[in-house]
Amino acid sequence: MDWHxxxxxxxxxxxxxTMLVYALGAIGLNLQFGYxxxxxxxxxxxxxxxxYGLALAVVAFGLPFWWGILVGLAxxxxxxxLMGIPTLRLRADYLAIVTxxxxxxxxxxxxATVWSEHTGxxxxxxxxxxxxFALNPVPEDATWTFGFVSxxxxxxxxxxxxxxxxxxxxxxWIMLIGWVLVAFFCxxxxxLVHSPWGRVLKGIREDEEAxxxxxxxxxxxKMQALVIGGIIGAVAGFVFALSRANVQPxxxxxxxxxxxxxxxxxxxxxxxFGPVLGAALFWFLYNIFSQGLSQAITSGLIPSGAINxxxxxxxxxxxxxxxxxxxxxxxxxxxxGNRRELMLDVR
Amino acid sequence: MRRAVLLLSAAFAGLLLGLGVNSSATAQxxxxxxxxxxxxxxxxxxxxxxxxxxxxxxxxxxxxSGEDGTWAVPLEAGGDYVVTLDESTLPDGLxxxxxxxxxxxxxxxxxxxxxxxxxxxxGGSPGGDEPSSGGDATEEAPGDGESxxxxxxxxxxxxLAEIEDEGGATRAVSLLVSGLHFGLMIALAAVGLSMVFGxxxxxxxxxxxxxxxxxxxxxxxxxxxxxxxxxxxIAAVILxxxxxxxxxxxxxxxxxxxxxxxxSMMIISIGVALLIRNVTLFFxxxxxxxxxxxxxxKPWDFGWLVVTPKEVVTGSIALVVCIAVGIALVYTRLGxxxxxxADNPSLAASTGIDVNQVVRLVWTIGGGLAAMxxxxxxxxxxxxxxxxQHLLLMVFAAVVLGGLGTxxxxxxxxxxxxxFVQLSTLVIAPELKYVGALAVLxxxxxxxxxxxxGRRERIG
Numbered sequence: 001m002d003w004h005x006x007x008x009x010x011x012x013x014x015x016x017x018t019m020l021v022y023a024l025g026a027i028g029l030n031l032q033f034g035y036x037x038x039x040x041x042x043x044x045x046x047x048x049x050x051x052y053g054l055a056l057a058v059v060a061f062g063l064p065f066w067w068g069i070l071v072g073l074a075x076x077x078x079x080x081x082l083m084g085i086p087t088l089r090l091r092a093d094y095l096a097i098v099t100x101x102x103x104x105x106x107x108x109x110x111x112a113t114v115w116s117e118h119t120g121x122x123x124x125x126x127x128x129x130x131x132x133f134a135l136n137p138v139p140e141d142a143t144w145t146f147g148f149v150s151x152x153x154x155x156x157x158x159x160x161x162x163x164x165x166x167x168x169x170x171x172x173w174i175m176l177i178g179w180v181l182v183a184f185f186c187x188x189x190x191x192l193v194h195s196p197w198g199r200v201l202k203g204i205r206e207d208e209e210a211x212x213x214x215x216x217x218x219x220x221x222k223m224q225a226l227v228i229g230g231i232i233g234a235v236a237g238f239v240f241a242l243s244r245a246n247v248q249p250x251x252x253x254x255x256x257x258x259x260x261x262x263x264x265x266x267x268x269x270x271x272x273f274g275p276v277l278g279a280a281l282f283w284f285l286y287n288i289f290s291q292g293l294s295q296a297i298t299s300g301l302i303p304s305g306a307i308n309x310x311x312x313x314x315x316x317x318x319x320x321x322x323x324x325x326x327x328x329x330x331x332x333x334x335x336x337g338n339r340r341e342l343m344l345d346v347r
Numbered sequence: 348m349r350r351a352v353l354l355l356s357a358a359f360a361g362l363l364l365g366l367g368v369n370s371s372a373t374a375q376x377x378x379x380x381x382x383x384x385x386x387x388x389x390x391x392x393x394x395x396x397x398x399x400x401x402x403x404x405x406x407x408x409x410x411x412s413g414e415d416g417t418w419a420v421p422l423e424a425g426g427d428y429v430v431t432l433d434e435s436t437l438p439d440g441l442x443x444x445x446x447x448x449x450x451x452x453x454x455x456x457x458x459x460x461x462x463x464x465x466x467x468x469x470g471g472s473p474g475g476d477e478p479s480s481g482g483d484a485t486e487e488a489p490g491d492g493e494s495x496x497x498x499x500x501x502x503x504x505x506x507l508a509e510i511e512d513e514g515g516a517t518r519a520v521s522l523l524v525s526g527l528h529f530g531l532m533i534a535l536a537a538v539g540l541s542m543v544f545g546x547x548x549x550x551x552x553x554x555x556x557x558x559x560x561x562x563x564x565x566x567x568x569x570x571x572x573x574x575x576x577x578x579x580x581i582a583a584v585i586l587x588x589x590x591x592x593x594x595x596x597x598x599x600x601x602x603x604x605x606x607x608x609x610x611s612m613m614i615i616s617i618g619v620a621l622l623i624r625n626v627t628l629f630f631x632x633x634x635x636x637x638x639x640x641x642x643x644x645k646p647w648d649f650g651w652l653v654v655t656p657k658e659v660v661t662g663s664i665a666l667v668v669c670i671a672v673g674i675a676l677v678y679t680r681l682g683x684x685x686x687x688x689a690d691n692p693s694l695a696a697s698t699g700i701d702v703n704q705v706v707r708l709v710w711t712i713g714g715g716l717a718a719m720x721x722x723x724x725x726x727x728x729x730x731x732x733x734x735x736q737h738l739l740l741m742v743f744a745a746v747v748l749g750g751l752g753t754x755x756x757x758x759x760x761x762x763x764x765x766x767f768v769q770l771s772t773l774v775i776a777p778e779l780k781y782v783g784a785l786a787v788l789x790x791x792x793x794x795x796x797x798x799x800x801g802r803r804e805r806i807g
Contacts, residue, residue, distance in 0.1 A: 039610060086793040092610055093550040094751075097743045098792050101785040104740055108782050254736075258617050265614070307629075314628035321621030328615045329602065 001299040006291045007163040014284035017171055017243035020178030021047075021236050022282060025256075026263040026275030027185050028232030033261075034269035035193050036225040037205030039092045042083060042099035043233050043260050045106040048252035049075040050234025051241035052110055052119070058128035060118045065131035069238065076234035079106070080227040088222045100254055111249035124248035132242050137176075138169040174243045181239070182276060185232055190272045192228075201225055202270075262324050268337030277335060282320075289316045380430055381419035384412050392416055393634065396433035411436070520652050522769040528658050528727075530745075530765020531665035535720035536738060537745045537757040538672060539591075539713020545689030545752035546706050548609050549599070552616040554717060555739030556623035559732060561587040561718025562725035563627055569638045576640045580722040584715050591714020594619075595707050603703075620736070627732040635729040661723040668719065669758055672712070676754055685709060689752055741768070741781070744788040750798030759799060 013019060025043055032038040053072030057063040063071065079102075087098040111122045119125065140154045148159045154169035167175065192198050200221050203211040212218050241247045259282070267278025293312045296302045307315065333339040380399060384392035398409040399420045407428070412418040422428070540554045561583045568579035598619070602612055646655040676682035687695040688705045696702045717735075724734060741764055749760025764784050771783040791798065 037610075039613070086789055090792065090796055093544075093548075093613065094747070094792065094796065096550060096613060097747060098789055101740055101743065101788050105782050105785045108779065112776065112778055112782075114776050114779070255621075258621065261614060261617065310632075311629050314625040318622055318625035318629065321618045321625060324618035325615050325622065328611050328618065329605075329607070332607075332611055 001295050001301055004163060006288060006295055008165065009291045010284050010287035011163055012165045012167070013287045014280045015165075015175070016167070016283070017174040017178060017239065019279045019283040020175065020182060021240040021243065022260065022263045023182050023276045023279035024178070024185065024236035024239060025233055025260045026267070026279060027182070027189060028229040028236065029260050029264050030229075030269060030271075030275050031189060031192070031201075031232070032225055032229035034264065034271070034274070035198065035205060036201045036222060037092065038088075038222060038226060038229075039096040040099050040226065040229065041096045041254065041257050042103035042106075043229075044252045044254060044256035045079060045083075045099075045103035046076050046230040046233030047237030047240060047256065048103075048106050048110060048247075048249070049079050050237030051247045051252075052125075052237075053234070054238055054241060055125040055128045055247045056118065058131075059125050065128070068128065072234050072238060073231055076230045076237075077227055080230035081223070084223045084226045088219055088226065100257075103252075103254060103257060107249050107252050110252075119249075122249060124246055126246040129242050129245040133170060133173065133245075136169060136173040138172045140169055142169075171243075174239065178239050178243075181235060185235070186272050186276065193272075197221075197224075262320060265324065265327060265332070265334050268334030270338070271334075271336040274334060274336045281335070285323075286316060286320065289319060379419060379421040380428065381417065384416040384418070392437070394436060396436040398431045398433065400429045400431065401427075409433075517651050519770065519773060521654070522772065523766060524652060524654055525658070526766035526769030527762065528662045528765070529769060530762035531662050531669065532720050532724050533738070533741050533745050533765050534669050534758045534761035535665055535716045535723070537742045537749070537761045538669065538754050539709070539716045540742055541746045541749070541752055541757035542685065542689065542709045542754055543706075543713055544746070545754070546685065546692070546702075546709050547599070547603065549612050549616065552613065552739070553620035553623060554713070554742065555735030555737075556620045556627075557587060557591065557714050557717035557735065558721040558724070558738055559627055559730075559735035560590055560623060560714075561721030562730040562734060563631055563721075563732075564718065565722045565725060566631070566636060566638065566730050569640075570636075576638045576726065579638070580719070580726075583722050584719045587718020587721070588711045588715030590718070591710040591712070592707060594714070595710035599710070600703060600707065603706075624732055624736065631730070631732055633732065635731045637729045638726060641726050655727075657726055661726060665719070665723060668716065672716070673755065673758070681705070681708060686754075741765075741784060744784050746798075747788055748791050748798055750800040753798075753800050756798055756800035763799075 025047055028046065029040065029043050032040045032043075050072040053075035054065075054068040057068035057071040058065060083099060083102050087095045090098070110119055112119075113121045116123075138154070138156075142151050143153055144151050148161075150157050150159070156165075156167045156169070156172055158165040193201065200211060200216055203214075203216075204218055204221055208218055211221075237252075240251075263278040263282045264275055265278070266281055267274035267276065290312055293302070293307070293315065294309060297307065297309060297312070327334065382397075384395060393412050393416060395412045395418075396409055397412065397418050397420070399407045399422070401407055407422065408420045410418045410420055420430075536554065536558050539557070540551060543549055543551050543554070564586045565576070565579040565583035568574050568582050569576055572579075574582075598615075599612070602615065607615075641657045644655045644657050646653050647659075676686060684695065684700045684705050685708065687698070687700055688702050692702050695705075720738075721730075721735065724738070728734070742761070745761035745764040746757050747760070748763060749756030749758065764787070767787060768780045768784045771780045775783060
């Protein structure tokens with residue numbers, strides 16, 4: 001069994017492009033759920049409209065790439081308003097049901113065959129990411145070695161002996177942008193939640209009535225949190241779409257949102273670095289389980305009769321679901337969180 | 348393309364689950380014939396034998412549609428070929444709609460050939476005169492004169508695709524009946540969800556997976572142990588009730604005792620849902636499975652209404668069960684206690700009602716009813732690991748429409764949603780009918796958030 005490979009894969013993924021998508025999505029969710037207490041179960045929809053806004057603008061309407069980004073962000077704002085106006089006056093559980101329904105509506109609309117000539121139906125769209133990768137500063141065919149870091153025809157290898165990290169030049173470009181975005185939003189969020197505005201948000205989470213009685217417009221604050229969190233969700237959608245160079249409606253299912261929640265709770269809600277740490281740990285654990293199990297099966301460590309390769313995925317997600325349940329029961333504050341800050345309840 | 352879309356929409360019309368192939372014949376460079384059998388829910392029809400013979404009748408190849416519903420036969424030379432779909436290998440209940448399981452095709456380049464599949468309907472049905480409806484959507488080489496056609500893999504029990512050619516009234520009646528049936532299935536699941544919410548305040552996102560649990564347990568008894576479906580169904584309902592009891596005993600009652608917040612419990616229920624779903628996926632696999640009875644049942648044709656006996660029977664049982672639950676809630680001591688707890692748990696406790704016991708009972712009955720819903724849905728539509736997850740949103744819509752926390756509201760809401768979902772296909776594309784139901788959910792939230800039968804109270 002190739003432990004080197006398993007660890008390399010897990011650590012590569014733990015800071016890789018996919019992890020960045022989950023970190024960004026969970027950062028947006030952190031503002032909504034962690035700081036404001038909004039139970040938004042439709043974060044996947046924000047990622048979806050971001051990704052599809054970009055793809056449709058570039059592919060179907062022939063707009064330049066940067067216009068596509070703007071369209072995606074605008075779509076997220078519109079979705080947040082549409083979702084927020086009917087629901088933000090409602091109790092948390094109603095909000096949860098409506099956002100989950102809204103996310104499902106968005107997904108089904110994108111995969112509908114009625115306008116599949118524009119959206120590609122369930123096949124999704126591609127061909128919008130070329131302008132982005134054209135800006136890639138990492139040369140496609142560079143070859144050099146510097147200590148334990150080596151570059152071989154566009155593939156970076158960082159060899160730590162026990163494990164190595166490997167990224168293609170496309171991954172590197174996505175990661176550069178992605179980590180800059182993560183850092184940017186962490187700073188923005190830190191500034192926001194430590195401002196008077198952020199204190200009102202936390203007040204809403206703790207006791208909405210009390211904040212209302214202080215003369216604050218609770219609805220407006222919630223809406224602002226939903227919009228900003230949604231924009232960050234749309235940015236997660238951009239990174240997701242660009243890292244895969246395509247968009248597909250079924251990747252934006254409710255499970256996508258649920259994994260954002262796992263990431264957020266794992267790292268610790270209402271903590272600036274919670275989502276980043278959670279996403280890294282989530283992808284590390286996911287890969288170490290799935291790669292480890294596949295390796296164990298191929299190397300015969302686990303008898304082939306016990307489980308087969310197609311059962312590895314469900315088994316890993318079963319373990320993650322179990323982990324989520326146990327975490328919420330025994331350590332609801334996650335790794336970084338403060339338990340007293342997160343005695344969540346429906347108000 | 349526009350015409351193709353229209354044809355596709357027409358072909359989709361009237362299927363309960365709106366299953367239709369999507370137009371994703373994968374591009375292949377190879378020279379030959381190929382096609383994709385895939386329905387609207389991305390459920391490919393696998394394991395169907397397709398034989399290609401040349402004009403002289405010599406067999407060239409027999410292939411089976413793969414896991415992803417695709418099949419392909421590479422050919423060496425152009426010319427006329429006959430592509431035959433072996434109807435005996437179709438999943439039970441499916442037939443080729445236009446009665447032409449063999450298609451003669453003239454090959455000059457790679458091309459798509461698809462078969463319009465549908466549930467078995469009494470002979471002499473219309474549709475034979477519309478070969479290859481909508482198939483143009485999948486053409487890759489237009490102007491080739493292809494007879495490619497679009498395949499509707501309608502789930503059995505829903506024969507409505509046939510009715511699309513008949514009068515609008517007939518279709519409306521049939522849609523109404525299938526809507527009532529669907530509504531009853533939603534109601535079975537919704538009563539449990541709503542009562543659990545009423546008594547504990549928990550919005551249980553894992554309730555849909557109780558539905559899957561029931562269907563899968565019946566599958567286990569039916570296929571693995573070989574017992575008849577009706578015994579398997581009873582066993583599944585009992586196990587579903589036991590599962591509800593165990594869940595409350597092992598998890599939820601303990602969490603309530605710990606004072607875990609409702610939001611945490613809600614997210615825990617998501618974890619439980621992921622857990623159940625992936626266990627199911629682990630053991631059952633990702634394909635849609637069926638019980639070994641009642642598939643492809645011959646429907647009764649009354650002229651104005653086409654309905655399968657199993658639909659009538661399962662619907663009647665569901666209705667009787669719903670009425671029984673309603674009567675029990677109104678007239679029995681435990682029913683009254685349940686409603687009292689739903690109204691105000693502390694007040695109920697102070698009058699001597701054991702709240703925890705009532706909640707346990709609600710979980711048990713809710714689990715049993717959800718399992719029953721799962722078995723019945725499994726009988727009509729087949730069993731899949733995520734069937735409950737898809738039903739859950741409809742159940743939410745029903746429960747919110749009727750008023751969260753009220754059993755009668757859940758029933759009324761479920762019937763309305765079921766009928767609405769089916770009848771909406773008269774005007775919108777069937778693949779969007781769930782969107783319509785979810786939109787209703789949001790509109791209700793805007794205008795009357797307490798639902799039809801809910802009490803007016805602060806929910807903001």
